[in-house]
Amino acid sequence: MASNKKHDEEKQNSAEATETEKVTAAEEQAATEEKHDDKEIIDLKRQLDDMENKYLRAAAELQNVQNRAKKEQATILKYDGQKLATNILPIVDNLNRALEVKVDDKGGQQLKQGVEMVAKHLEKALSDSKVERLDVEGREFDPNFCQAVQTVPADDDHPTDHVVKVLQNGYKLADRVIRPAMVVVAK
Template identity: 50%
Template sequence: MSKEEFPHEKDLKDEVTPDKAPKKDPKAASKEEVKEDPAKDYEKEIAELSAKNKDLEDKYLRSEAEIQNMQARYAKERAQLIKYESQSLAKEVLPAMDNLERALAVKADDEAAKQLQKGVQMTLDSLVKSMKDQGITEIKAEGETFDPALHQAVQTVAAENDDQKDHVVKVLQKGYQYKDRTLRPAMVVVAQ
Protein backbone atom coordinates (compact mmCIF):
# COMPACT_ATOMS: atom_id res chain seq x y z
CA MET A 1 0.00 0.00 0.00
CA SER A 2 1.14 3.42 -0.66
CA LYS A 3 0.55 6.66 1.16
CA GLU A 4 -1.57 7.86 -1.65
CA GLU A 5 -4.10 5.11 -1.11
CA PHE A 6 -4.49 5.83 2.60
CA PRO A 7 -3.77 9.48 3.15
CA HIS A 8 -5.23 9.55 6.66
CA GLU A 9 -2.71 7.07 7.95
CA LYS A 10 0.53 8.37 9.37
CA ASP A 11 3.97 7.25 8.72
CA LEU A 12 5.07 5.24 11.69
CA LYS A 13 8.56 6.68 11.52
CA ASP A 14 7.20 10.09 12.36
CA GLU A 15 5.21 8.85 15.31
CA VAL A 16 6.61 9.48 18.78
CA THR A 17 6.63 6.50 20.99
CA PRO A 18 7.04 6.65 24.77
CA ASP A 19 10.59 5.41 24.52
CA LYS A 20 11.40 8.13 21.89
CA ALA A 21 9.72 10.95 23.82
CA PRO A 22 12.09 13.64 25.15
CA LYS A 23 12.80 12.98 28.76
CA LYS A 24 12.06 15.77 31.19
CA ASP A 25 14.33 16.41 34.09
CA PRO A 26 12.20 16.43 37.26
CA LYS A 27 14.38 19.19 38.75
CA ALA A 28 13.96 21.33 35.64
CA ALA A 29 10.25 20.86 35.79
CA SER A 30 10.14 22.06 39.36
CA LYS A 31 12.23 25.11 38.40
CA GLU A 32 9.80 25.97 35.65
CA GLU A 33 6.90 25.60 38.02
CA VAL A 34 8.62 27.74 40.67
CA LYS A 35 9.20 30.80 38.49
CA GLU A 36 9.73 34.06 40.33
CA ASP A 37 6.64 35.64 41.63
CA PRO A 38 5.68 38.60 39.37
CA ALA A 39 4.96 40.68 42.47
CA LYS A 40 8.65 40.42 43.43
CA ASP A 41 9.62 41.73 39.99
CA TYR A 42 7.31 44.70 40.48
CA GLU A 43 8.62 45.35 43.98
CA LYS A 44 12.17 45.34 42.65
CA GLU A 45 11.22 47.71 39.84
CA ILE A 46 9.38 49.98 42.29
CA ALA A 47 12.45 50.07 44.54
CA GLU A 48 14.71 50.94 41.58
CA LEU A 49 12.35 53.65 40.35
CA SER A 50 11.99 55.01 43.87
CA ALA A 51 15.78 55.25 44.23
CA LYS A 52 16.05 56.90 40.81
CA ASN A 53 13.27 59.33 41.75
CA LYS A 54 15.04 60.19 45.01
CA ASP A 55 18.30 60.76 43.12
CA LEU A 56 16.58 63.04 40.60
CA GLU A 57 14.83 64.93 43.40
CA ASP A 58 18.18 65.42 45.14
CA LYS A 59 19.75 66.70 41.91
CA TYR A 60 16.81 69.06 41.43
CA LEU A 61 17.15 70.45 44.95
CA ARG A 62 20.89 70.93 44.50
CA SER A 63 20.33 72.70 41.19
CA GLU A 64 17.69 74.92 42.76
CA ALA A 65 20.07 75.82 45.60
CA GLU A 66 22.86 76.52 43.11
CA ILE A 67 20.59 78.85 41.13
CA GLN A 68 19.63 80.71 44.31
CA ASN A 69 23.31 81.03 45.25
CA MET A 70 24.15 82.36 41.79
CA GLN A 71 21.34 84.91 42.01
CA ALA A 72 22.52 86.05 45.45
CA ARG A 73 26.12 86.27 44.22
CA TYR A 74 24.98 88.26 41.17
CA ALA A 75 22.98 90.67 43.34
CA LYS A 76 25.96 91.14 45.66
CA GLU A 77 28.36 91.76 42.76
CA ARG A 78 25.93 94.23 41.21
CA ALA A 79 25.59 96.08 44.52
CA GLN A 80 29.40 96.21 44.80
CA LEU A 81 29.67 97.60 41.27
CA ILE A 82 27.11 100.28 42.01
CA LYS A 83 28.69 101.09 45.38
CA TYR A 84 32.19 101.46 43.93
CA GLU A 85 31.35 102.81 40.48
CA SER A 86 33.50 105.96 40.92
CA GLN A 87 36.57 104.09 42.14
CA SER A 88 38.43 103.88 38.82
CA LEU A 89 37.79 107.56 38.05
CA ALA A 90 39.03 108.54 41.49
CA LYS A 91 42.27 106.59 40.98
CA GLU A 92 42.82 108.51 37.75
CA VAL A 93 42.16 111.90 39.40
CA LEU A 94 44.48 111.40 42.41
CA PRO A 95 47.72 112.15 40.48
CA ALA A 96 46.19 115.41 39.20
CA MET A 97 45.34 116.38 42.79
CA ASP A 98 48.94 115.60 43.81
CA ASN A 99 50.23 117.87 41.04
CA LEU A 100 47.93 120.71 42.11
CA GLU A 101 49.21 120.36 45.71
CA ARG A 102 52.83 120.42 44.48
CA ALA A 103 52.08 123.57 42.49
CA LEU A 104 50.71 125.19 45.64
CA ALA A 105 53.85 124.19 47.59
CA VAL A 106 56.03 126.37 45.36
CA LYS A 107 56.53 129.84 46.85
CA ALA A 108 55.02 132.61 44.74
CA ASP A 109 57.29 135.67 44.42
CA ASP A 110 55.25 138.13 42.40
CA GLU A 111 51.60 139.12 42.15
CA ALA A 112 50.95 137.14 38.94
CA ALA A 113 52.25 133.93 40.56
CA LYS A 114 50.11 134.58 43.63
CA GLN A 115 47.02 135.00 41.44
CA LEU A 116 47.89 131.77 39.63
CA GLN A 117 48.25 129.96 42.96
CA LYS A 118 44.90 131.33 44.05
CA GLY A 119 43.30 129.84 40.91
CA VAL A 120 45.07 126.51 41.50
CA GLN A 121 43.84 126.52 45.12
CA MET A 122 40.25 127.13 43.98
CA THR A 123 40.55 124.28 41.46
CA LEU A 124 41.97 121.94 44.10
CA ASP A 125 39.28 122.90 46.62
CA SER A 126 36.57 122.25 44.04
CA LEU A 127 38.09 118.88 43.18
CA VAL A 128 38.41 117.89 46.87
CA LYS A 129 34.76 118.84 47.48
CA SER A 130 33.62 116.76 44.49
CA MET A 131 35.65 113.81 45.73
CA LYS A 132 34.13 114.09 49.23
CA ASP A 133 30.65 114.22 47.70
CA GLN A 134 31.40 110.89 46.02
CA GLY A 135 32.65 109.32 49.28
CA ILE A 136 36.37 109.75 48.62
CA THR A 137 38.23 111.03 51.66
CA GLU A 138 41.82 111.67 52.64
CA ILE A 139 43.36 109.14 55.01
CA LYS A 140 44.44 110.87 58.20
CA ALA A 141 48.00 109.75 58.76
CA GLU A 142 50.30 112.16 60.59
CA GLY A 143 50.35 111.43 64.33
CA GLU A 144 48.21 108.30 63.86
CA THR A 145 49.22 104.75 64.78
CA PHE A 146 50.72 102.99 61.77
CA ASP A 147 48.12 100.80 60.04
CA PRO A 148 49.43 98.70 57.11
CA ALA A 149 45.93 98.67 55.57
CA LEU A 150 45.98 102.48 55.32
CA HIS A 151 49.66 103.43 55.35
CA GLN A 152 52.70 102.40 53.35
CA ALA A 153 55.89 102.82 55.37
CA VAL A 154 58.56 104.21 53.06
CA GLN A 155 61.04 105.09 55.78
CA THR A 156 61.53 104.57 59.50
CA VAL A 157 63.15 106.93 62.00
CA ALA A 158 64.10 106.58 65.64
CA ALA A 159 61.28 107.49 68.02
CA GLU A 160 61.92 110.49 70.26
CA ASN A 161 59.80 108.96 73.05
CA ASP A 162 57.74 105.84 73.75
CA ASP A 163 54.48 107.54 72.79
CA GLN A 164 55.81 108.12 69.29
CA LYS A 165 56.68 104.45 68.63
CA ASP A 166 54.77 102.89 65.72
CA HIS A 167 53.23 106.26 64.87
CA VAL A 168 53.38 108.15 61.59
CA VAL A 169 55.71 111.17 61.94
CA LYS A 170 55.58 112.49 58.37
CA VAL A 171 53.36 112.06 55.30
CA LEU A 172 55.23 111.93 51.99
CA GLN A 173 52.14 111.39 49.82
CA LYS A 174 48.50 111.58 50.88
CA GLY A 175 46.40 108.46 50.85
CA TYR A 176 42.72 108.21 50.02
CA GLN A 177 39.79 105.97 50.87
CA TYR A 178 36.68 105.37 48.83
CA LYS A 179 33.88 104.49 51.24
CA ASP A 180 35.40 101.50 53.07
CA ARG A 181 38.16 100.71 50.55
CA THR A 182 41.66 102.09 50.42
CA LEU A 183 42.21 103.66 47.00
CA ARG A 184 45.80 104.53 47.69
CA PRO A 185 47.66 104.08 50.98
CA ALA A 186 49.41 107.11 52.42
CA MET A 187 53.18 106.96 51.93
CA VAL A 188 54.59 107.71 55.37
CA VAL A 189 57.62 107.85 57.64
CA VAL A 190 57.14 105.76 60.80
CA ALA A 191 58.89 106.13 64.18
CA GLN A 192 60.35 102.92 65.61
Template identity: 55%
Template sequence: MDSSQFPSEDDIETKETVIKNEEPKDKSDEVKEEVTDDSNDELEALQKQKDEFEDKYLRSQAEIQNMHARFDKEKQQLLKYDGQKLAKEILPVIDNIERALQVEVTNDNGEQLKKGIELTLSGLNNALKDSNVTEIAAEGETFDPNVHQAIQTVAADDEHPVDTVVSVLQKGYMLKDRVLRPSMVIVAN
Protein backbone atom coordinates in the same frame (compact mmCIF):
# COMPACT_ATOMS: atom_id res chain seq x y z
CA MET B 1 -20.89 -8.38 43.71
CA ASP B 2 -19.53 -7.49 46.95
CA SER B 3 -20.14 -4.03 48.23
CA SER B 4 -16.69 -3.90 49.72
CA GLN B 5 -15.21 -3.71 46.26
CA PHE B 6 -16.85 -0.40 45.56
CA PRO B 7 -15.74 2.75 47.40
CA SER B 8 -18.18 4.50 49.62
CA GLU B 9 -19.37 8.00 48.97
CA ASP B 10 -17.21 9.39 51.76
CA ASP B 11 -14.16 7.76 50.22
CA ILE B 12 -14.98 9.28 46.85
CA GLU B 13 -15.32 12.80 48.28
CA THR B 14 -12.04 12.48 50.21
CA LYS B 15 -10.19 11.27 47.13
CA GLU B 16 -11.60 14.13 45.07
CA THR B 17 -10.41 16.63 47.67
CA VAL B 18 -6.95 15.09 47.70
CA ILE B 19 -6.83 15.12 43.90
CA LYS B 20 -7.88 18.77 43.80
CA ASN B 21 -5.15 19.67 46.26
CA GLU B 22 -2.55 17.68 44.38
CA GLU B 23 -3.40 19.11 41.01
CA PRO B 24 -0.76 21.56 39.77
CA LYS B 25 -1.65 25.23 39.96
CA ASP B 26 -3.10 26.84 36.97
CA LYS B 27 -0.31 28.31 34.77
CA SER B 28 -2.04 31.67 34.78
CA ASP B 29 -1.53 31.82 38.56
CA GLU B 30 2.22 31.26 38.12
CA VAL B 31 2.38 34.00 35.46
CA LYS B 32 0.46 36.34 37.75
CA GLU B 33 2.98 35.77 40.54
CA GLU B 34 5.92 36.44 38.19
CA VAL B 35 4.24 39.59 36.84
CA THR B 36 3.56 40.78 40.38
CA ASP B 37 7.21 40.18 41.38
CA ASP B 38 8.45 41.97 38.26
CA SER B 39 6.00 44.84 38.85
CA ASN B 40 7.22 45.23 42.43
CA ASP B 41 10.85 45.30 41.26
CA GLU B 42 10.01 47.86 38.59
CA LEU B 43 8.02 49.92 41.07
CA GLU B 44 10.94 49.94 43.52
CA ALA B 45 13.36 50.88 40.74
CA LEU B 46 11.07 53.71 39.59
CA GLN B 47 10.64 54.93 43.18
CA LYS B 48 14.43 54.96 43.62
CA GLN B 49 14.86 56.85 40.34
CA LYS B 50 12.16 59.35 41.36
CA ASP B 51 13.93 59.92 44.69
CA GLU B 52 17.25 60.49 42.89
CA PHE B 53 15.66 63.00 40.50
CA GLU B 54 13.95 64.78 43.37
CA ASP B 55 17.27 65.01 45.23
CA LYS B 56 19.02 66.37 42.12
CA TYR B 57 16.21 68.88 41.62
CA LEU B 58 16.44 70.11 45.22
CA ARG B 59 20.23 70.40 44.98
CA SER B 60 19.91 72.34 41.72
CA GLN B 61 17.39 74.70 43.29
CA ALA B 62 19.72 75.29 46.23
CA GLU B 63 22.64 75.94 43.88
CA ILE B 64 20.57 78.44 41.89
CA GLN B 65 19.64 80.26 45.09
CA ASN B 66 23.30 80.33 46.13
CA MET B 67 24.28 81.72 42.72
CA HIS B 68 21.64 84.45 43.00
CA ALA B 69 22.90 85.36 46.46
CA ARG B 70 26.52 85.44 45.22
CA PHE B 71 25.58 87.57 42.20
CA ASP B 72 23.63 89.97 44.41
CA LYS B 73 26.62 90.27 46.75
CA GLU B 74 28.99 90.90 43.83
CA LYS B 75 26.58 93.48 42.43
CA GLN B 76 26.46 95.27 45.79
CA GLN B 77 30.28 95.21 45.94
CA LEU B 78 30.49 96.71 42.45
CA LEU B 79 28.02 99.42 43.35
CA LYS B 80 29.72 100.08 46.69
CA TYR B 81 33.12 100.61 45.09
CA ASP B 82 31.85 102.20 41.88
CA GLY B 83 34.28 104.85 40.69
CA GLN B 84 37.34 103.29 42.31
CA LYS B 85 39.32 103.28 39.07
CA LEU B 86 38.51 106.92 38.32
CA ALA B 87 39.41 107.97 41.86
CA LYS B 88 42.78 106.19 41.62
CA GLU B 89 43.52 107.99 38.36
CA ILE B 90 42.61 111.40 39.81
CA LEU B 91 44.85 111.08 42.88
CA PRO B 92 48.14 111.79 41.03
CA VAL B 93 46.52 114.85 39.46
CA ILE B 94 45.62 116.13 42.92
CA ASP B 95 49.20 115.50 44.07
CA ASN B 96 50.54 117.57 41.17
CA ILE B 97 48.10 120.40 41.82
CA GLU B 98 49.10 120.48 45.51
CA ARG B 99 52.78 120.63 44.51
CA ALA B 100 52.02 123.49 42.12
CA LEU B 101 50.32 125.39 44.94
CA GLN B 102 53.47 125.16 47.07
CA VAL B 103 55.37 127.35 44.57
CA GLU B 104 55.82 130.96 45.76
CA VAL B 105 54.48 133.61 43.41
CA THR B 106 55.60 137.23 43.35
CA ASN B 107 53.29 139.05 40.96
CA ASP B 108 49.55 139.56 40.47
CA ASN B 109 49.32 137.22 37.48
CA GLY B 110 50.89 134.44 39.52
CA GLU B 111 48.47 135.11 42.41
CA GLN B 112 45.46 134.94 40.07
CA LEU B 113 46.75 131.71 38.55
CA LYS B 114 47.30 130.26 42.01
CA LYS B 115 43.71 131.13 43.02
CA GLY B 116 42.41 129.37 39.92
CA ILE B 117 44.44 126.28 40.76
CA GLU B 118 43.14 126.36 44.37
CA LEU B 119 39.56 126.47 43.04
CA THR B 120 40.32 123.51 40.77
CA LEU B 121 41.78 121.56 43.68
CA SER B 122 38.77 122.41 45.83
CA GLY B 123 36.43 121.16 43.10
CA LEU B 124 38.34 117.89 42.77
CA ASN B 125 38.36 117.36 46.54
CA ASN B 126 34.59 117.99 46.70
CA ALA B 127 34.00 115.53 43.86
CA LEU B 128 36.06 112.90 45.69
CA LYS B 129 34.22 113.57 48.94
CA ASP B 130 30.86 113.19 47.15
CA SER B 131 32.11 109.83 45.84
CA ASN B 132 33.02 108.73 49.41
CA VAL B 133 36.76 109.09 48.85
CA THR B 134 38.43 110.41 51.99
CA GLU B 135 41.98 111.29 52.95
CA ILE B 136 43.69 108.96 55.41
CA ALA B 137 44.73 110.74 58.60
CA ALA B 138 48.44 110.21 59.07
CA GLU B 139 50.64 112.93 60.59
CA GLY B 140 50.85 112.55 64.38
CA GLU B 141 48.85 109.29 64.25
CA THR B 142 50.06 105.86 65.34
CA PHE B 143 51.55 103.95 62.41
CA ASP B 144 49.02 101.47 60.94
CA PRO B 145 50.47 99.18 58.24
CA ASN B 146 46.97 98.70 56.83
CA VAL B 147 46.71 102.34 55.75
CA HIS B 148 50.28 103.68 56.01
CA GLN B 149 53.38 102.76 54.05
CA ALA B 150 56.60 103.52 55.91
CA ILE B 151 59.16 104.97 53.50
CA GLN B 152 61.67 106.09 56.08
CA THR B 153 62.26 105.94 59.83
CA VAL B 154 63.75 108.52 62.18
CA ALA B 155 64.78 108.31 65.80
CA ALA B 156 61.96 108.74 68.30
CA ASP B 157 62.00 111.84 70.51
CA ASP B 158 59.77 113.57 73.05
CA GLU B 159 57.56 115.05 70.37
CA HIS B 160 57.30 111.84 68.32
CA PRO B 161 57.12 108.60 70.36
CA VAL B 162 57.90 105.19 68.83
CA ASP B 163 55.54 104.11 65.98
CA THR B 164 54.21 107.63 65.43
CA VAL B 165 53.95 109.13 61.96
CA VAL B 166 56.38 112.06 61.86
CA SER B 167 55.48 113.42 58.43
CA VAL B 168 53.56 112.53 55.28
CA LEU B 169 55.39 112.32 51.97
CA GLN B 170 52.28 111.45 49.94
CA LYS B 171 48.67 111.52 51.11
CA GLY B 172 46.71 108.30 51.22
CA TYR B 173 43.04 107.89 50.34
CA MET B 174 40.22 105.47 51.09
CA LEU B 175 37.01 104.66 49.21
CA LYS B 176 34.51 103.88 51.95
CA ASP B 177 36.34 101.10 53.84
CA ARG B 178 38.83 100.17 51.09
CA VAL B 179 42.31 101.68 50.83
CA LEU B 180 42.82 103.22 47.40
CA ARG B 181 46.36 104.30 48.15
CA PRO B 182 48.22 104.10 51.46
CA SER B 183 49.82 107.19 52.93
CA MET B 184 53.59 107.25 52.36
CA VAL B 185 55.03 108.31 55.68
CA ILE B 186 58.13 108.76 57.84
CA VAL B 187 57.80 106.89 61.14
CA ALA B 188 59.53 107.42 64.49
CA ASN B 189 61.44 104.34 65.56
Protein backbone atom coordinates in the same frame (compact mmCIF):
# COMPACT_ATOMS: atom_id res chain seq x y z
CA MET C 1 -17.57 -1.57 32.17
CA ALA C 2 -15.51 -1.38 35.17
CA SER C 3 -12.63 -0.64 32.96
CA ASN C 4 -14.57 2.20 31.28
CA LYS C 5 -15.46 3.57 34.64
CA LYS C 6 -11.87 3.37 35.71
CA HIS C 7 -10.80 4.98 32.50
CA ASP C 8 -13.37 7.78 32.97
CA GLU C 9 -12.13 8.33 36.51
CA GLU C 10 -8.55 8.48 35.31
CA LYS C 11 -9.59 10.93 32.64
CA GLN C 12 -11.43 13.02 35.17
CA ASN C 13 -8.47 12.87 37.59
CA SER C 14 -6.18 13.75 34.73
CA ALA C 15 -8.44 16.66 33.75
CA GLU C 16 -8.59 17.81 37.36
CA ALA C 17 -4.81 17.52 37.62
CA THR C 18 -4.43 19.48 34.41
CA GLU C 19 -6.92 22.05 35.71
CA THR C 20 -5.03 22.20 39.02
CA GLU C 21 -1.75 22.56 37.15
CA LYS C 22 -3.25 25.34 35.06
CA VAL C 23 -4.55 27.12 38.17
CA THR C 24 -1.18 26.62 39.89
CA ALA C 25 0.65 27.87 36.80
CA ALA C 26 -1.66 30.87 36.59
CA GLU C 27 -1.14 31.58 40.28
CA GLU C 28 2.62 31.27 39.87
CA GLN C 29 2.51 33.55 36.84
CA ALA C 30 0.37 36.08 38.74
CA ALA C 31 2.77 35.92 41.68
CA THR C 32 5.73 36.40 39.31
CA GLU C 33 3.99 39.34 37.64
CA GLU C 34 3.17 40.79 41.07
CA LYS C 35 6.83 40.45 42.13
CA HIS C 36 7.85 42.04 38.84
CA ASP C 37 5.34 44.87 39.40
CA ASP C 38 6.57 45.35 42.99
CA LYS C 39 10.17 45.47 41.76
CA GLU C 40 9.19 47.96 39.06
CA ILE C 41 7.39 50.14 41.64
CA ILE C 42 10.44 50.05 43.90
CA ASP C 43 12.69 50.98 40.96
CA LEU C 44 10.37 53.83 39.98
CA LYS C 45 10.29 55.11 43.57
CA ARG C 46 14.08 55.00 43.70
CA GLN C 47 14.30 56.91 40.41
CA LEU C 48 11.78 59.45 41.70
CA ASP C 49 13.83 59.92 44.88
CA ASP C 50 17.01 60.37 42.80
CA MET C 51 15.32 62.95 40.57
CA GLU C 52 13.92 64.79 43.58
CA ASN C 53 17.39 64.84 45.15
CA LYS C 54 18.92 66.14 41.90
CA TYR C 55 16.19 68.79 41.66
CA LEU C 56 16.81 69.97 45.22
CA ARG C 57 20.57 70.15 44.61
CA ALA C 58 20.07 72.08 41.38
CA ALA C 59 17.67 74.49 43.10
CA ALA C 60 20.19 75.03 45.93
CA GLU C 61 23.02 75.59 43.43
CA LEU C 62 20.87 78.10 41.54
CA GLN C 63 20.17 79.95 44.80
CA ASN C 64 23.91 80.01 45.59
CA VAL C 65 24.71 81.40 42.13
CA GLN C 66 22.07 84.11 42.58
CA ASN C 67 23.45 85.02 46.03
CA ARG C 68 27.02 85.22 44.67
CA ALA C 69 25.85 87.41 41.79
CA LYS C 70 24.08 89.76 44.21
CA LYS C 71 27.23 90.02 46.38
CA GLU C 72 29.42 90.68 43.34
CA GLN C 73 27.01 93.32 42.08
CA ALA C 74 26.96 95.01 45.51
CA THR C 75 30.77 94.99 45.58
CA ILE C 76 30.95 96.46 42.08
CA LEU C 77 28.53 99.21 43.05
CA LYS C 78 30.31 99.87 46.33
CA TYR C 79 33.70 100.33 44.67
CA ASP C 80 32.43 101.92 41.48
CA GLY C 81 34.79 104.65 40.38
CA GLN C 82 37.91 103.24 42.03
CA LYS C 83 39.88 103.25 38.79
CA LEU C 84 38.88 106.84 38.01
CA ALA C 85 39.78 107.95 41.54
CA THR C 86 43.14 106.19 41.32
CA ASN C 87 43.88 107.98 38.05
CA ILE C 88 42.86 111.39 39.45
CA LEU C 89 44.92 111.19 42.67
CA PRO C 90 48.25 112.16 40.99
CA ILE C 91 46.50 115.26 39.62
CA VAL C 92 45.35 116.18 43.12
CA ASP C 93 48.92 115.68 44.37
CA ASN C 94 50.32 117.96 41.68
CA LEU C 95 47.74 120.65 42.39
CA ASN C 96 48.58 120.53 46.10
CA ARG C 97 52.31 120.80 45.30
CA ALA C 98 51.57 123.81 43.10
CA LEU C 99 49.71 125.43 46.00
CA GLU C 100 52.75 125.02 48.27
CA VAL C 101 54.83 127.32 46.07
CA LYS C 102 55.14 130.89 47.40
CA VAL C 103 54.11 133.56 44.93
CA ASP C 104 54.96 137.27 45.38
CA ASP C 105 53.49 139.02 42.35
CA LYS C 106 49.83 139.78 41.67
CA GLY C 107 49.59 137.60 38.54
CA GLY C 108 51.04 134.66 40.42
CA GLN C 109 48.55 135.20 43.28
CA GLN C 110 45.63 135.12 40.86
CA LEU C 111 46.96 131.97 39.21
CA LYS C 112 47.40 130.37 42.62
CA GLN C 113 43.77 131.24 43.52
CA GLY C 114 42.60 129.58 40.30
CA VAL C 115 44.61 126.45 41.12
CA GLU C 116 43.14 126.51 44.66
CA MET C 117 39.61 126.60 43.25
CA VAL C 118 40.35 123.67 40.92
CA ALA C 119 41.89 121.70 43.78
CA LYS C 120 38.87 122.34 46.03
CA HIS C 121 36.43 121.29 43.30
CA LEU C 122 38.43 118.15 42.65
CA GLU C 123 38.58 117.32 46.38
CA LYS C 124 34.80 117.84 46.62
CA ALA C 125 34.18 115.60 43.60
CA LEU C 126 36.30 112.88 45.22
CA SER C 127 34.50 113.33 48.54
CA ASP C 128 31.10 113.10 46.82
CA SER C 129 32.27 109.83 45.27
CA LYS C 130 33.14 108.52 48.78
CA VAL C 131 36.89 108.87 48.21
CA GLU C 132 38.39 110.12 51.46
CA ARG C 133 41.86 111.29 52.39
CA LEU C 134 43.47 109.18 55.11
CA ASP C 135 44.24 111.24 58.22
CA VAL C 136 47.37 109.55 59.53
CA GLU C 137 49.74 112.35 60.61
CA GLY C 138 50.57 112.11 64.33
CA ARG C 139 48.84 108.73 64.65
CA GLU C 140 50.31 105.33 65.26
CA PHE C 141 51.78 103.76 62.13
CA ASP C 142 49.36 101.23 60.58
CA PRO C 143 50.71 99.28 57.60
CA ASN C 144 47.14 98.81 56.36
CA PHE C 145 46.91 102.56 55.66
CA CYS C 146 50.52 103.73 55.43
CA GLN C 147 53.73 102.93 53.65
CA ALA C 148 56.84 103.94 55.58
CA VAL C 149 59.42 105.43 53.21
CA GLN C 150 61.67 107.00 55.83
CA THR C 151 62.35 106.81 59.57
CA VAL C 152 63.57 109.44 62.00
CA PRO C 153 64.60 109.13 65.64
CA ALA C 154 61.72 109.35 68.12
CA ASP C 155 61.54 112.42 70.37
CA ASP C 156 59.16 114.02 72.88
CA ASP C 157 56.81 115.29 70.17
CA HIS C 158 56.90 112.11 68.09
CA PRO C 159 56.67 108.80 70.00
CA THR C 160 58.01 105.57 68.57
CA ASP C 161 55.98 103.99 65.73
CA HIS C 162 54.00 107.17 65.09
CA VAL C 163 53.73 109.05 61.80
CA VAL C 164 55.90 112.16 61.87
CA LYS C 165 55.15 113.54 58.41
CA VAL C 166 52.99 112.63 55.43
CA LEU C 167 54.96 112.79 52.18
CA GLN C 168 52.04 111.77 49.96
CA ASN C 169 48.42 111.57 51.08
CA GLY C 170 46.68 108.23 51.11
CA TYR C 171 43.06 107.70 50.09
CA LYS C 172 40.33 105.15 50.64
CA LEU C 173 37.09 104.39 48.83
CA ALA C 174 34.39 103.22 51.25
CA ASP C 175 36.39 100.77 53.38
CA ARG C 176 39.07 99.91 50.79
CA VAL C 177 42.44 101.67 50.70
CA ILE C 178 43.05 102.69 47.11
CA ARG C 179 46.41 104.26 47.85
CA PRO C 180 48.35 104.08 51.14
CA ALA C 181 49.88 107.25 52.55
CA MET C 182 53.64 107.55 52.12
CA VAL C 183 54.95 108.60 55.52
CA VAL C 184 57.95 109.28 57.72
CA VAL C 185 57.83 107.18 60.92
CA ALA C 186 59.54 107.78 64.27
CA LYS C 187 61.72 104.88 65.44
